[in-house]
Amino acid sequence: MTNVRPQPGPMEQRLAEVTAYxxxxxxxxxxxxxxxxxxxxxxxxxxxxxxxxxxxxxxQSEASPFDPAG
Amino acid sequence: xxxxxxxxxxLDSRDVTAGALxxxxxxxxxxxxxxxxAFISIMEESARRQAxxxxxxxxxxxxxxxLDGIPISVKxxxxxxxAPTTAGSSILEHHxxxxxxxxxxxxxxxxxxxxxxxxxxxxAFGVSSANRRFGSVINPRAPECIPGGSSGGxxxxxxxxxxxxxxxxxxGGSIRIPAACCDLVGLKxxxxxxxxxNTIPQAWSLDHFGPMATCVDDVRLLLQAAxxxxxxxxxxxxxxxxxxxxxxxxxxxxxxxxxxxxxxxxMQRLEEYGAVIREFDYADLDEGxxxxxxxxxxxxxxxHRGNLRDAPEAIDPAIRPSLLAGICLSGFEYLDAQRYRRxxxxxxxxxxxxxxxxxxxxxxxxxxxxxxxxxxxGSGEMSVLDAMVCYQWVANLSGWPxxxxxxxxxxxxxxxxxxxxxxxxxxxxLDTARAFEDIRGQTAGx
Numbered sequence: 333m334t335n336v337r338p339q340p341g342p343m344e345q346r347l348a349e350v351t352a353y354x355x356x357x358x359x360x361x362x363x364x365x366x367x368x369x370x371x372x373x374x375x376x377x378x379x380x381x382x383x384x385x386x387x388x389x390x391x392q393s394e395a396s397p398f399d400p401a402g
Numbered sequence: 403x404x405x406x407x408x409x410x411x412x413l414d415s416r417d418v419t420a421g422a423l424x425x426x427x428x429x430x431x432x433x434x435x436x437x438x439x440a441f442i443s444i445m446e447e448s449a450r451r452q453a454x455x456x457x458x459x460x461x462x463x464x465x466x467x468x469l470d471g472i473p474i475s476v477k478x479x480x481x482x483x484x485a486p487t488t489a490g491s492s493i494l495e496h497h498x499x500x501x502x503x504x505x506x507x508x509x510x511x512x513x514x515x516x517x518x519x520x521x522x523x524x525x526a527f528g529v530s531s532a533n534r535r536f537g538s539v540i541n542p543r544a545p546e547c548i549p550g551g552s553s554g555g556x557x558x559x560x561x562x563x564x565x566x567x568x569x570x571x572x573x574g575g576s577i578r579i580p581a582a583c584c585d586l587v588g589l590k591x592x593x594x595x596x597x598x599x600n601t602i603p604q605a606w607s608l609d610h611f612g613p614m615a616t617c618v619d620d621v622r623l624l625l626q627a628a629x630x631x632x633x634x635x636x637x638x639x640x641x642x643x644x645x646x647x648x649x650x651x652x653x654x655x656x657x658x659x660x661x662x663x664x665x666x667x668x669m670q671r672l673e674e675y676g677a678v679i680r681e682f683d684y685a686d687l688d689e690g691x692x693x694x695x696x697x698x699x700x701x702x703x704x705x706h707r708g709n710l711r712d713a714p715e716a717i718d719p720a721i722r723p724s725l726l727a728g729i730c731l732s733g734f735e736y737l738d739a740q741r742y743r744r745x746x747x748x749x750x751x752x753x754x755x756x757x758x759x760x761x762x763x764x765x766x767x768x769x770x771x772x773x774x775x776x777x778x779x780g781s782g783e784m785s786v787l788d789a790m791v792c793y794q795w796v797a798n799l800s801g802w803p804x805x806x807x808x809x810x811x812x813x814x815x816x817x818x819x820x821x822x823x824x825x826x827x828x829x830x831x832l833d834t835a836r837a838f839e840d841i842r843g844q845t846a847g848x
Contacts, residue, residue, distance in 0.1 A: 346730045350707050353714035355726055362723035367730055370696045374689055374742040 343367075403427070403473075403563045406620040410468040413460055420456035420471030420515060424449055427473040427517050430564045439537040440559035441475070444518040448484040449473070452515040459513070469627045470513025475559050475568040477552075478519035479526055480611070481600040482506055489602040490522040490552075492535040493709055493716050503600035505569070505611060505628060512627035517565055520555030526571060526604040527702070527721040528552055529579055529790040530772070534718055538772075543584050543815050547769035550580030550790070552604075556614050557584040567615035567624050573604040573698065575794025577612050578806035582818030583769035585808050587835070588614040589621045592825045593801030596628045605701035607740075608694070608798045618807060618836040625828065634829045639840060641833040643676035648757035651681040653793060656781040657766040664809040664817030665763045671841050672761075679761075684796065685753055690746045694795040696731060696739035703728025747800045754824075759834055762793055764806040764818035793820060803828050805835050811844040 343363065347355070355363060403409075403426070412418045428446060435441050456471030465471070481487045481499035488494045502510070509516065521539050523531045531539035531554025541549035542562040549558045553570025557580035560568055570577040572590040581588025589612045596611040603609055613624035626632050649669065657665065669679050684690070703710075706725045709717060717725065754760065766779040770786045777789050784792070797804035803823055808816040819838070823831040 343730055347726060350729050351710040351714055351726075353710065353726075355723065359719070359723040359726065363727045363730065366695070366699065366724065366727040370692060370699060370727070370731065371735065372692060374693065374738055375745075 403430075403566045405617055406468060406472050406566050406615070406623050409472055409566060410470075413456075413471050414465065416460065420453040420460070421450070423471065424453040424473050424515055424517065427565055430562065431517070431559075434542075434562055434564070438540045438542055438558050438562050439521050439533075440539060440555045440562060440564060441518045442478045442488055442490065442521050442536050442555070443485040445482065445485050445516055449515050449517050452510065452513075456513050456515060466511075466513040467627070468623050469509070471515060472513075472567075473515045473517045473565050474509070474624070475517050475520050475556060475565045476506065476509075477522050477556050477568070477570050479522065479571055479602045480505055480519075480569065482516070482519065485519055487519070487602060488536075489526065490524045490533050490536060491716075493713055494602070495535065499600060501600065504597040505601070508597070508630045509569075509627055511630070514627060520553070520559055520568060522555050523552035523576075524718045524721060525602070525706070526552040526573060526576055527718075527724065529575070529787055531555060531558075531580070532772075541584055541769065544769060546771055547815075548583060548772055548786075550583030550769065552576040552580075553588075553614065554580045554583075557581060557586055557588070560584070560586055560614060560616060567613060567620050569611060569624070569628065570614050571601070571604070572610045572612060572794075572798065573608045574694070574791045574798055577610075577614060578764050578794060578804060578818075578820060579790050581614055581806040582764040583815070585812065585815045585818075586614055586616055587618055587621050587805065587807040588612065589625060589805045589828075589832075590797055590803065591625060591629070591828055592803045595803075595826070595828070596625075603701070603705050605698045606705075607701060608698055610798065610801075618805075618832060618839050621805070622832050622836075625832075633832065639675055639837045641830070641837050642672060642841075645672075645677045645834060646756060646758045647672060647677050647679050648682045648754060648760050649679060650684055650760060650762055652683050652687065653762050656779050656792060657763045658768075658778065658780050660768065661763050661766060661817045662780060665819065667843060668809040668819050668838070669761065671843060672838060675837070675841055680757070682753060682757065685749055686746065689742065690799055691795055693739045693743045693746060694799045696735060697743065697799075699724060699728035700731045700736040700739070701728075703731070743799055750800055750802075751824075758823070758830065760822040762820055764793060764820040765790060766792060768817070769815060797822050801825060803831050805831055807835050807839065808842070810842050
């Protein structure tokens with residue numbers, strides 16, 4: 333029989349990419365509560381929308397000095 | 403301290419000097435701030451230079467405008483060349499930015515005398531302005547209650563008469579909450595209207611900077627200085643005639659009985675002066691709130707990942723779990739929230755078709771006592787944080803301008819009224835708030 337070291341959960345893995353800090357049990361409870369609220373899907377199952385994430389465009393198209401027809 | 407308008411008239415008539423106003427401000431701070439803790443740093447040397455320059459201009463009949471020579475303060479989240487910019491944190495306690503933020507340059511260009519930098523909730527991440535490093539801000543109007551936050555130091559400085567007005571920031575109500583807790587007026591303008599460069603962010607796409615003062619006129623004057631442009635001049639109570647005011651029923655139902663009564667009296671006054679009040683409901687409130695939460699957590703964590711790596715123990719334990727939660731969110735989740743936000747905000751224009759101004763209480767309860775964790779709202783028991791934020795986030799998610807002002811004249815702290823308008827409708831918002839200021843009632847017994 334081989335002893336298998338317990339594997340870190342997804343939260344620990346994610347935190348370990350950024351910080352060596354290990355949350356206390358109380359902090360872990362708060363984090364899980366926040367993530368439980370934050371991670372519920374948007375749009376009640378509908379697609380998030382067919383619009384691209386236009387707020388990330390570096391330039392707003394309506395501000396273009398160029399005439400798209402010309 | 404008198405209002406900006408009154409002080410400016412006295413400066414115009416040479417009845418008082420900017421130097422004397424600065425002395426008065428510094429004197430009150432010296433006598434009271436040991437208890438109130440509204441300031442993290444006092445910028446006496448640079449303030450004296452600014453006051454002397456203002457007095458020279460006044461002698462030569464060259465005052466720059468109503469703000470020239472007026473002492474004000476700014477939340478310690480805006481970079482200044484002459485003092486550290488701490489964001490209320492021990493990590494940034496000695497952080498010198500080397501330059502003034504564009505917002506500070508605008509205020510200086512209007513002749514404002516910047517007395518100092520205000521205490522706040524660490525990294526703008528809370529509603530009580532309880533600060534481990536610089537001491538908890540005390541509410542001058544009700545020391546047993548929180549002053550609100552995160553711009554609690556700015557509110558306390560104004561409420562204590564140390565300055566007539568100041569600048570706060572608002573990511574989830576941090577201007578409007580302390581305005582409500584300290585019986586003041588606070589405006590969160592349209593997103594981007596006031597330059598946020600060279601400030602310490604909480605969440606870039608939700609952060610707003612705005613003025614706080616004792617009256618709407620002063621908020622207007624400080625806003626104009628901060629944006630470097632004039633708004634159309636306000637009119638009288640005629641703005642209320644035919645004004646279509648929408649009341650979000652599901653939100654208002656969360657208020658406790660005393661708050662609701664104050665709010666309904668305010669609506670009655672507005673109706674008497676010609677406003678048309680009708681109820682409506684925001685669609686998908688819970689999902690909108692979650693979009694705000696995800697964006698706030700993820701952007702905050704992105705800014706603070708260096709602090710979480712290098713000095714996690716130096717971060718307030720009360721805010722550290724939120725930053726760690728933000729680290730756990732994925733890029734997909736952030737993008738989904740931003741895309742949903744886009745849809746939610748677009749739908750807001752549909753929800754509010756036929757409505758000029760949205761009105762609701764600023765808070766669902768009276769300012770909470772210090773050191774309590776929950777309050778009893780109309781909808782049941784809520785955490786203090788949820789109670790303070792529940793009416794705020796809509797205007798941060800959407801970027802719409804929103805102002806908080808007392809519902810009634812009061813010797814204490816009246817329930818606060820929040821008015822919200824469409825983007826860049828600051829002139830209508832301020833005109834409405836100003837007209838309401840004239841017609842509002844007085845709290846019984848005061």
